[in-house]
Structure formats: C-alpha cells, structure tokens
Amino acid sequence: MLSEDVRSRIAAHRWYHTIDLGGGVITAGVDDTSQRLARLGMPASLSGLSVLDVGAWDGFFSFECERRGAARVLATDYYSWHGPSWGSKAGFELARQALGSRVEDLDIDVMDLSPERLGTFDMVMFLGVLYHLRHPLLALERVASVTRGTLILETVVDLVGLERPAAAFYPGRELNNDPTNWWGPNPAAVAGMLESVGFHDIRMITNLPGWLYRAGRAGWHHLKGKNRLPLAFRQDRAVFHASKSEAQR
Numbered sequence: 332m333l334s335e336d337v338r339s340r341i342a343a344h345r346w347y348h349t350i351d352l353g354g355g356v357i358t359a360g361v362d363d364t365s366q367r368l369a370r371l372g373m374p375a376s377l378s379g380l381s382v383l384d385v386g387a388w389d390g391f392f393s394f395e396c397e398r399r400g401a402a403r404v405l406a407t408d409y410y411s412w413h414g415p416s417w418g419s420k421a422g423f424e425l426a427r428q429a430l431g432s433r434v435e436d437l438d439i440d441v442m443d444l445s446p447e448r449l450g451t452f453d454m455v456m457f458l459g460v461l462y463h464l465r466h467p468l469l470a471l472e473r474v475a476s477v478t479r480g481t482l483i484l485e486t487v488v489d490l491v492g493l494e495r496p497a498a499a500f501y502p503g504r505e506l507n508n509d510p511t512n513w514w515g516p517n518p519a520a521v522a523g524m525l526e527s528v529g530f531h532d533i534r535m536i537t538n539l540p541g542w543l544y545r546a547g548r549a550g551w552h553h554l555k556g557k558n559r560l561p562l563a564f565r566q567d568r569a570v571f572h573a574s575k576s577e578a579q580r
C-alpha cells in the first residue's frame with residue numbers, strides 16, 4: 332500500500348513512462364509505454380538472466396525485465412536523470428520504491444560503458460536512444476562491448492524505402508521538432524552498423540507499414556506541427572534483435 336506522501340509525489344512528478352505501480356496508481360506518462368513494450372519481442376521469461384537497460388529514464392523496461400524473472404537488472408542513464416531540459420531521476424526512484432524493486436542504477440553516459448566498468452550482460456536493451464546521439468556508431472561499439480548475449484535495439488529509422496545503407500542528419504529540429512535528435516539511419520544502415528560492431532543474427536522484427544498508411548500518418552504529423560510532410564513520410568520506428576557470437580563472449 333502506497334503512503335499518501337508517495338502518492339502525492341507520484342502525482343506531482345512529470346513522467347515519461349506510463350507505469351502501473353499497483354493499487355490503482357498509474358503514472359501519467361507522455362509515452363504509450365505498454366504499446367512500445369508489445370513491439371519489442373522481449374522473451375516472456377528472462378529467468379536467471381542479467382539485463383542492462385541503457386537510457387532507462389523512469390525505468391519501465393528495467394522493472395518489466397525484473398518482473399519477467401531477470402536475476403539482475405542494471406538501469407543506466409544520464410541526460411534524463413540530470414541533464415538540462417530533460418527531466419530528473421525522481422521518477423525512477425519513486426517507481427522503484429513503489430514497486431519494491433531491486434533494480435540497480437548507475438549514472439553513466441553511453442559513451443563510458445565498458446566491460447571493465449560494468450561487466451557484460453546476457454541481454455542489453457538500447458531503446459529510444461540511438462537517434463539522440465551525435466556519434467551513434469561509437470555508441471553501438473560501447474553497447475556491444477557490454478553485451479554477451481542478445482541486444483534489443485529500438486530506434487527511429489529514416490529514409491525508409493532506400494535500400495542502400497544511409498542516415499538522415501538532423502542538425503536542427505528536423506525530427507519531431509526536437510533539437511536533441513541527431514541521426515536517423517535507415518534499416519539497412521542499422522543492420523550494417525550492428526554488424527560492424529560485432530553483432531550477428533541481426534533481424535529487424537518490425538513490419539514497417541505500407542505507403543498508404545505512411546502517407547496518412549505523415550499528414551497527421553504535419554498537421555500537429557511535428558514534422559514536414561515529405562520528411563515524415565520516410566520516418567518510422569523499428570526494433571532490431573542481434574546477438575554476439577560465441578567467440579566474442
């Protein structure tokens with residue numbers, strides 16, 4: 332049972348994730364998090380596994396892995412926990428307290444991930460972070476260095492339909508009117524980057540919708556002022572699964 336103090340702090344917090352904390356309390360997140368969970372293809376059981384959640388923010392996906400039986404979950408982040416104009420760590424801490432969770436946390440930039448500092452993990456989640464990075468290939472190298480099993484990567488993809496590996500660059504607010512976005516690789520570029528940092532069995536598990544749906548959605552985004560029509564038409568979000576080979580573990 333949540334105390335009145337915890338309930339009022341939950342109500343006052345500006346949430347990113349929508350998290351069911353039990354007792355009828357659901358955080359007022361701006362993100363439709365359970366809908367995104369359904370698209371990840373996360374195994375139903377993570378029994379006994381170690382999991383790293385890179386860029387965890389309020390921690391929904393970390394708590395979900397714990398719920399699915401992971402033996403150890405480490406949530407890491409920096410910008411949304413401390414950075415200007417993002418948010419704070421209070422949501423993660425409140426949710427952990429409310430859920431009685433044992434998820435661990437570490438303040439660290441993705442660029443500072445290393446096996447020497449963190450060890451390696453059976454499953455690594457890198458969700459909604461790649462396109463926020465100025466140096467995405469370098470970041471994937473750091474992520475690969477701490478993955479000994481499976482990577483689940485969720486990202487914006489752009490230039491959809493172009494088969495040659497390529498990435499859109501966002502020097503301004505070209506993606507969602509948000510200046511913290513930098514690169515939108517197309518699916519072939521994501522696969523190529525993952526391969527180049529040592530992953531194999533790379534699969535995009537998202538079925539991207541056809542052009543008619545894309546056109547309607549692009550029009551809607553345009554009307555909402557999120558994006559320009561021809562750009563939005565080529566943008567989407569996709570989930571990739573990839574593994575490290577035995578030799579690299």
Ligand SMILES: C[S@@+](CC[C@H](N)C(=O)[O-])C[C@H]1O[C@@H](n2cnc3c(N)ncnc32)[C@H](O)[C@@H]1O
Binds near residue numbers: 362386388442457459
């Ligand atoms: C769109 S949110 C995604 C949060 C969560 N992973 C999810 O999928 O719902 C992007 C997250 O990436 C984190 N992030 C951005 N740049 C980062 C960096 N250089 N190192 C670590 N995390 C970073 C932000 O702090 C934020 O929590």
